[in-house]
Amino acid sequence: MDQHKTPHESVNAMSQTTLVYCDAPSTDYIVADQSLLPLTTCKADLHLHTTHSDGSCTPIELIDHVVAHTDLHVIAITDHDEISGAHIARDYAQGRGVDVIIGEEISSREGHILAYFIHERIAPGMSARDTIRAIHEQGGLAVAAHPYDWMVRSLGRYGLMQRAAGIQPEWAFDAIETLNSSLFPRYANVTAHQVATRLGLPMIGGSDSHQLRTVGYGYTLYEGRNASDLRTALRHGRTSPAGANWSYTDLAVATGRLVQRVSMAGVSLALRSIGLVS
Numbered sequence: 001m002d003q004h005k006t007p008h009e010s011v012n013a014m015s016q017t018t019l020v021y022c023d024a025p026s027t028d029y030i031v032a033d034q035s036l037l038p039l040t041t042c043k044a045d046l047h048l049h050t051t052h053s054d055g056s057c058t059p060i061e062l063i064d065h066v067v068a069h070t071d072l073h074v075i076a077i078t079d080h081d082e083i084s085g086a087h088i089a090r091d092y093a094q095g096r097g098v099d100v101i102i103g104e105e106i107s108s109r110e111g112h113i114l115a116y117f118i119h120e121r122i123a124p125g126m127s128a129r130d131t132i133r134a135i136h137e138q139g140g141l142a143v144a145a146h147p148y149d150w151m152v153r154s155l156g157r158y159g160l161m162q163r164a165a166g167i168q169p170e171w172a173f174d175a176i177e178t179l180n181s182s183l184f185p186r187y188a189n190v191t192a193h194q195v196a197t198r199l200g201l202p203m204i205g206g207s208d209s210h211q212l213r214t215v216g217y218g219y220t221l222y223e224g225r226n227a228s229d230l231r232t233a234l235r236h237g238r239t240s241p242a243g244a245n246w247s248y249t250d251l252a253v254a255t256g257r258l259v260q261r262v263s264m265a266g267v268s269l270a271l272r273s274i275g276l277v278s
């Protein structure tokens with residue numbers, strides 16, 4: 001490992017998996033020794049965008065890529081404030097060897113919240129508490145997305161540590177995203193990991209991909225065979241985030257797309273997509 005990298009290591013409930021977070025961007029420090037993982041380990045990228053929000057690939061292109069070029073068993077489509085692409089992806093994925101979770105990255109007033117296993121679109125602009133409640137009313141799971149990202153409105157700034165604590169927390173999250181491959185600098189993931197540990201909440205990982213090249217960079221490992229087993233794994237706190245960060249090239253491509261989007265689609269939509277307005 002390079003000298004300038006400052007790894008933070010921890011071992012969570014899946015004892016075979018060691019997590020290493022680095023401050024330097026890299027695509028080469030995959031952190032889970034997969035040769036040690038049980039054959040029943042499921043690998044899931046739980047944070048993906050398509051053209052139905054601000055991603056560059058269609059749901060069909062995303063499924064074709066996952067099947068042909070990754071070892072992912074499960075994916076979640078989590079478009080900003082939209083689930084139409086997730087429905088298309090799930091239908092198209094039938095019989096293709098990958099399980100699709102209907103997800104949404106909801107722009108709550110206090111930051112982005114990931115919803116999984118929902119059926120209806122949840123509107124942006126509500127408080128985090130009401131957003132979490134709406135997710136649970138559909139039988140879904142609510143996860144704090146990149147809570148310490150300094151570039152977007154983030155739950156960490158609004159008191160995640162206090163509001164998600166206790167037996168009946170105001171923010172009743174089911175898990176925290178502690179590995180988001182897009183984050184610069186890396187300490188945002190480290191802080192999220194530390195807070196999830198203190199709160200005793202399960203952890204997940206995802207690539208936050210807006211383009212095919214970064215799909216699978218970040219992922220969640222758990223014992224099981226499909227998407228529904230993720231619920232069981234989260235309930236027992238037996239999920240393990242792992243993966244690599246976007247490279248500078250990936251970041252440059254994403255930034256270029258964002259700039260293009262601002263000029264083409266208008267300022268308000270773009271700001272909403274990155275969480276600066278709701």
Ligand SMILES: [Zn+2]
Nearest residue numbers: 105112145146
């Ligand atoms: Zn986000």
Ligand SMILES: [Zn+2]
Nearest residue numbers: 047049105208
């Ligand atoms: Zn996202």
